[in-house]
Amino acid sequence: MIKQRIIVIIIFIGLLLNTIGCSPIETEESANNNEIIAYASVYPIYDFAKKIGGERINVKMATPPGAEPHGWEPSGKAIKEIEQSQVFLYNGLDLDPWAERIGRGLKDKVTIIAVGEEEALAPMIIKEGIGSYDPHIWLDPIIVIEMAKIIKDVFSEVDKENQNYYEENFNIFQSKLYELDKEYNAALSRVKNKNFIVSHGAFGYLAKRYGLNQITILGLTPQGEPSPAKLVELTTLIKKYNINTVFFEHLTSPKAANVLAKETGINVEVLHPIGGLTQEEMDNGEDYISIMRKNLTHLVRALD
Incomplete structure (x- = not known):
């Protein structure tokens, strides 16, 4: 009789534990x-x-x-x-x-x-x-x-x-x-030169918004080298518009910009298209707003 009671108690406890285990308790994983x-x-x-x-x-x-x-x-x-x-x-x-x-x-x-x-x-x-x-x-x-x-x-x-x-x-x-937008309008409305050269033509929307003229080495292609004819054309434009800087991107090779800079003696500077960030930039808290402000600083320095 005692043995039967013990068996019943064990079964009851087992059923109780099984019920608790199956109950919808929301863990961190389930949440x-x-x-x-x-x-x-x-x-x-x-x-x-x-x-x-x-x-x-x-x-x-x-x-x-x-x-x-x-x-x-x-x-x-x-x-x-x-x-x-x-x-x-x-x-x-x-x-x-x-x-x-x-x-x-x-x-x-x-x-x-x-x-x-x-x-x-x-x-x-x-x-x-x-x-x-x-x-x-x-x-x-x-x-x-x-x-x-x-x-x-x-x-x-x-x-x-x-x-x-x-x-x-x-x-x-x-x-x-x-x-x-106000910062860009205020700063770029005062620059003397409205023409800038980039290796990759990513800045057409920015140029249109703020009354600038983007001149590209490679068009919408981020990689490549300018042809001899293109170098002659760009050299003429650099002299015509008194351009002192050629911009390149940090995630692509600066080769095209360096070739043009070597031919003309102008400066080379980064202009960030923000299509992608490095892990270091993200770890340092950089974002769209902060990089756009850095771009503005670089543009004003080149166009003043």
């Missing part, structure tokens, strides 16, 4: 499973999404720090991680064609937005050549406000309970962008 994950194809989209999403959205960047975004392709592992997200934001305009390919297969699973191709930005697209677009829309702070609105609307739709949170973050970011 994390409820978070909203958003992937951004390139750094500018990532930075804007981080500023809008704040602590509510886990924003991740597909292109690794230090990688030049033109021509970068994701690994199979990276694609699988993107497939597990709730939101996928990419630039479009042929900057990240891999993202468009991935997006076609995820339409029914993930909220996908080609931020640079949204209708609100279409009138501001600068066309170069036949059927080719300059994808570097983020280098105009006023266009960035429109990009941020698009991202804010996406997050508000995916996470309706926190719409006010995303709206507040957007308003803060918008104020900083308007301030940046």
